[in-house]
C-alpha cells in the first residue's frame with residue numbers, strides 16, 4: 259500500500275486487502291478471465307474471510323492438474339506481487355497473459371510438492387567426532403561421509 263488512501267491502480271477511495279485481491283480493476287479482470295469453478299463467484303455476498311475460505315477449501319481440478327485452492331492462492335499472490343511491482347517499478351507492465359503465468363507457476367509448485375510427497379523418508383544418520391590418537395593430527399571436514 260502507498261501513503262495515499264486511494265488505490266494506486268484504479269483510484270478507488272479505499273485500498274484494503276479486499277480491494278487488492280478481489281475488487282480492484284486488475285483483480286476483477288484476472289478473476290473474470292480465470293477458470294473460476296462454477297460453485298464460486300465474485301459476488302460481494304461473502305466478506306473477504308468467507309470468500310477466501312470457500313476458495314481455499316475448493317479442490318476442483320483445473321488445468322495441468324492444479325487444484326483450485328492452489329490456483330486461488332497463487333492468483334492472490336500474483337495480484338499482490340504485480341501490484342507492488344506496478345507501484346515501485348515504473349517500468350513494469352502488467353502481463354498480457356496473467357492467468358497463464360499464474361497457472362504455470364501453480365502447476366510448477368504443485369508438481370514439485372507432489373514429487374516431494376512421494377520421495378522416501380530419509381533415515382537420520384548419527385555423525386560424531388572422535389579424538390585422534392596421541393601425536394596424530396585430525397582435520398574436520400563438512401561431515402560428508404558417502405561421496
Ligand SMILES: [Zn+2]
Pocket residue numbers: 265266267268269270277281282283
Ligand atoms: Zn484498485
